[in-house]
Amino acid sequence: MFNKRFLSPKVSQKISYAILFCATILAIIPVSIIVFIIIKNGASAITWEFLTSMPKDGMRGGGIFPAIIGTLSIVLCAITITLPIGVCAAIYLNEYAKDNLLTRVIKLAIVNLAGVPSVVYGLFGLGIFVMFLQLGVSIVAGALTLSIMELPVIITTARGALSSVPHSFREASLSLGVSRWQTIRHVVLPNALPGILTGAILSIARVSGETAPIMFTAAAFYVPHLPKSAFDQVMALPYHLYIISTQIPNMPRNIIFGTALVLLMMVLSMSLIAIIARIYFRKRRKW
Amino acid sequence: MSAKIQIKNFNLWYTDFHALKDVNISVEEKRITAMIGPSGCGKSTLLRAINRINDTIEGVRVNGEIIVGGKNIYSENTDVDILRRNVGMVFQRPNPFPISIYENVAFGLKVNGIASRKSVIDETVQQSLEAVLLWDDIKHKLKKSALTLTLEQQQRLCIARVIAVKPQIILLDEPCSSLDPVATQRIEELMIQLKDIYTIVIVTHNMQQAARVSRDTAFMLLGELIEFAETGKIFTNPNRKETDDYVSGRFG
Numbered sequence: 302m303f304n305k306r307f308l309s310p311k312v313s314q315k316i317s318y319a320i321l322f323c324a325t326i327l328a329i330i331p332v333s334i335i336v337f338i339i340i341k342n343g344a345s346a347i348t349w350e351f352l353t354s355m356p357k358d359g360m361r362g363g364g365i366f367p368a369i370i371g372t373l374s375i376v377l378c379a380i381t382i383t384l385p386i387g388v389c390a391a392i393y394l395n396e397y398a399k400d401n402l403l404t405r406v407i408k409l410a411i412v413n414l415a416g417v418p419s420v421v422y423g424l425f426g427l428g429i430f431v432m433f434l435q436l437g438v439s440i441v442a443g444a445l446t447l448s449i450m451e452l453p454v455i456i457t458t459a460r461g462a463l464s465s466v467p468h469s470f471r472e473a474s475l476s477l478g479v480s481r482w483q484t485i486r487h488v489v490l491p492n493a494l495p496g497i498l499t500g501a502i503l504s505i506a507r508v509s510g511e512t513a514p515i516m517f518t519a520a521a522f523y524v525p526h527l528p529k530s531a532f533d534q535v536m537a538l539p540y541h542l543y544i545i546s547t548q549i550p551n552m553p554r555n556i557i558f559g560t561a562l563v564l565l566m567m568v569l570s571m572s573l574i575a576i577i578a579r580i581y582f583r584k585r586r587k588w
Numbered sequence: 589m590s591a592k593i594q595i596k597n598f599n600l601w602y603t604d605f606h607a608l609k610d611v612n613i614s615v616e617e618k619r620i621t622a623m624i625g626p627s628g629c630g631k632s633t634l635l636r637a638i639n640r641i642n643d644t645i646e647g648v649r650v651n652g653e654i655i656v657g658g659k660n661i662y663s664e665n666t667d668v669d670i671l672r673r674n675v676g677m678v679f680q681r682p683n684p685f686p687i688s689i690y691e692n693v694a695f696g697l698k699v700n701g702i703a704s705r706k707s708v709i710d711e712t713v714q715q716s717l718e719a720v721l722l723w724d725d726i727k728h729k730l731k732k733s734a735l736t737l738t739l740e741q742q743q744r745l746c747i748a749r750v751i752a753v754k755p756q757i758i759l760l761d762e763p764c765s766s767l768d769p770v771a772t773q774r775i776e777e778l779m780i781q782l783k784d785i786y787t788i789v790i791v792t793h794n795m796q797q798a799a800r801v802s803r804d805t806a807f808m809l810l811g812e813l814i815e816f817a818e819t820g821k822i823f824t825n826p827n828r829k830e831t832d833d834y835v836s837g838r839f840g
Contacts (some may be wrong), residue, residue, distance in 0.1 A: 477696035478673025
């Protein structure tokens, strides 16, 4: 069996290399095609006016300013809710929780929370925040819905960042008579902060493109003015994109693709910031 | 001579593993006491029991007493933070925080709230760095990251960081194992100087080091204390055969 091979090791090595390489290329192709088509069809719509003015002519003209502001206000509001809660939970799980049944149930719940389809979050937000808590369709309701969706991601990345702080730092601090909490505050958190923040930026990027969770909780078909308070409905980029591509007849193509391009750039630039931040902090870190 | 640390019938388990078995040692004040033995004999575990840093490991159980300053540190009402301030520890690998040299030494003072006036902190930082013979080399670059120092300087800095919170006992867990021979010799000289002020317990896998610096030596094997006596006796005329075999290099 071992001395009679169908292919020589060299040939089989070449074939497997080729297969693996092709699989990688196949993964890149759709992304590049999407980006190419969106840029090709949408670039002509991008002007300063498009980014900074209100929609006109039943959204067939003008800009998408309120949708940009709406999306930004929902996601920023969401991260300010999630980040403190998520980091606290991560600190508890990573630094204090003993490995018992309760802890394992909590961890399992977090993993499962991450797997819930986004439309289910949307319906949950509609039921709890919009109707039961009577927040109405508003920035707050949307942000709360998104924050629940972000929570497992934030907890998981924050736990990763916390556990990557070397144990020797904790021991050094504790052995100076510094209490456990002070050790976390003065040694663990400062060193985990870059990781926590890049995780947060990535999760903002991920939820800015979500349509389903905000569709019932925050987004409006058309609002002729900017939100005045957190309890106002807003336009949001992903939902606006859905509307102009399906609900409005005779919509100029370049506006649809231009809107998609703006959304794409927003998400990509946030991811890019996270990547650059990560590289920067990794360089500075020497342990 | 009064005993600074008394370890009485001390047992320790990692979950089910019986790591320390009925250990009894009296460490005298202002001396260097060494703990030697092959890897896994429990010498580091014993050292880490003296400031209860083992508490951070899940599944550790203990039984018996360790008396420091007349009090059993495993009694219910022990304030672990105050104990650790009194019993400092230096680790195998130099582990300065990735902040400035100055902030490393000032860390314990500031966070513990021992001192808050800048002049007091400045003075303690200088004294601590002088005590480890590092001041003259680095006084012009206190604001630089501690990670820019050499390994030997980093280890000195770690000792200075401990000294700054004014302990009475310093535990050293193989403090030279990541240093070269020259640096090792210089850290040993430092230890000998420091013993006039502090009670020092050092764990080492380097028998020559124990012979050079310590007054008393404990030899441990498989979680048991085999022999505890003056260093000279352990190395030249031990009572037990296991000790003789180990110090003469027949195993380990």
